[in-house]
Amino acid sequence: MDKLIELISGGTVLAAIIGGVILLIQQRQITKLQLELQKGEARQKLLELRRPLYRELLEPWTVGLTAAMNSEDPTRAITDQVDSPEYLATLFEFAATASDDLVRSYNEMAMAGWVASKVPQAVDPKKIPEKLGQFLLLVRKDLGLPDTELGHEDMLRVRLPYMGAPDLPDVFRTTPPAEVER
Numbered sequence: 532m533d534k535l536i537e538l539i540s541g542g543t544v545l546a547a548i549i550g551g552v553i554l555l556i557q558q559r560q561i562t563k564l565q566l567e568l569q570k571g572e573a574r575q576k577l578l579e580l581r582r583p584l585y586r587e588l589l590e591p592w593t594v595g596l597t598a599a600m601n602s603e604d605p606t607r608a609i610t611d612q613v614d615s616p617e618y619l620a621t622l623f624e625f626a627a628t629a630s631d632d633l634v635r636s637y638n639e640m641a642m643a644g645w646v647a648s649k650v651p652q653a654v655d656p657k658k659i660p661e662k663l664g665q666f667l668l669l670v671r672k673d674l675g676l677p678d679t680e681l682g683h684e685d686m687l688r689v690r691l692p693y694m695g696a697p698d699l700p701d702v703f704r705t706t707p708p709a710e711v712e713r
Contacts, residue, residue, distance in 0.1 A: 577628060578674060578675060580628055581628060581673065581674060584621065584629075585670050585673075587618075587621045588621055588625050588637070590612060591609045591611075591613050592609065592640075592644075594608045594609065595608045595609035595644075596663070606644075606647065606648040606651075609644060609648075610648060625637070630669070630673050633669045633670065633673050636665055636666045636669045637666055639665075640659070640662035640663055640665070640666045643658050643659050644659055644662075647659055660687055661683060663687065664682075664686045665683045667683070667686035667687070668681065668682065668686045
């Protein structure tokens with residue numbers, strides 16, 4: 532009888548240990564799922580913040596591209612907007628929320644634009660549209676389409692029909708026409 536009681540109490544302890552381990556594993560899984568859900572919600576909130584921010588950030592560049600398409604000076608159109616306090620606030624918010632690659636791409640695009648505004652002959656006229664297309668492509672990836680097959684020229688071509696251009700003008704080409712897939 533004592534052996535039976537020992538066996539039962541030993542089994543109870545073993546069952547309690549196994550039950551505790553199972554409970555601990557389940558609790559970790561629940562915690563992990565809760566964290567993933569919170570990350571997903573945070574990612575969604577970040578996307579909601581980024582969309583209008585990117586639109587504001589691109590406005591001067593859109594105005595500049597429109598001016599260039601209409602044979603006007605794009606530098607003045609961009610400079611008027613970029614020099615505003617509102618745009619500076621947009622830049623600070625952008626730097627705080629955008630991906631590293633996107634911030635670097637914007638910096639390259641802005642630097643090319645700045646150099647072109649100061650010393651136009653120092654910059655290849657294709658460089659700024661190329662940088663803009665690369666930036667737009669990274670915006671696309673940052674907003675949830677990381678596996679896109681589009682290239683930076685495709686990102687420019689999307690905007691050009693709205694500006695009255697039937698196709699990508701040579702000045703905006705970054706690769707020879709024969710190499711561009713349509």
